Amino acid sequence: MHGPFRIAVVGLALGAIALPRAWAAGPEDELKKLTADYQAAVQEYNTARQKGNAGRHPSIEFLAKFQDLAKKGRKSEAGAEADLWIIQNARFAGAEGQKALAGAVEDAVENHLPSPKMEAVAGALRYGAYSLPDRGESALRKIMNRSSVKEAKAAAMFTLATMICDDDSSDAKEKTEARELLESLAKDYPGTRYATQAKGYLFELDNLQIGKTAPDFTAKDQDDKTFKLSDYRGKVVVVDFWGFW
């Protein structure tokens, strides 16, 4: 009986040390550590890439960790933030990332709808949601209709409207809704970046659609000569906003 008893005591002692530590590391702490670890891994990856010998992007490895945290943090802001991380970083993680993205979007609206993090979620969906079957539309509508956080609501309205505007295949009905959302942003959210950007999109909807006469502009060319777009009536014109970067 000596042997097993001693093992049990050792086990208990180890447990006594390990247990409080595990408790202390709540989802918030875990999030902090995970985020820091990820940043370090990305830095390492970028350095390796510059030398031409990078392996897989670290987001692939971290995906499961953030998913795990999202699951553990269903009742905390850390969980919302883990979902946000997945939504923002899924595009670096290939097919796995796309699968995780769908899950994170669903989890975010299911469990964290009242969170202020939904503003960033709605913003991230603008660029991140193209692989979702509905481009994130149902999630955006949930945030728009049910969040009581003003900024989250505005972000969802803005993403939804701009997704419609940026998609050349959007139909007239969708464009009408986009216009209404943008008008509401411009009117009801004065002074916010959403209002400013909404006005830009409204200008585009009003003046820059196929079939509209292009608005005139005056510019100075490479020889310091001033010219107007309207100087070119009678010519077919390609206006090319470009950057060489």
Add this chain to the structure above:
Amino acid sequence: MLPHEKAMVERLKDKPFALLGLNSDKGGRDRLQQILKEQAITWRQSQDETTQPIAKEWNVTGWPTIYILDAKGVIRYKNLRNEAMEEAVMKLLDEAEKGK
């Protein structure tokens, strides 16, 4: 994009056609002059200044953003590149020719 644009400008040099570049690179007019020289770009260009007033007014959020206008100044196509761009321009040139 650039090689095709160059070839296209050369092919259409006797037609009523113009390619107007609004450059959004940082670094102002000096940087633009440098790029034009290095890349041997000959068509009319404007550095849309650092505040990009035209790009902003036209709500440009991605580059390149391309508008193709007919001879009356009406927007007819958006964001076509390379062969598709040239095809659209040829169609509009044809249309302008017939409309005379």
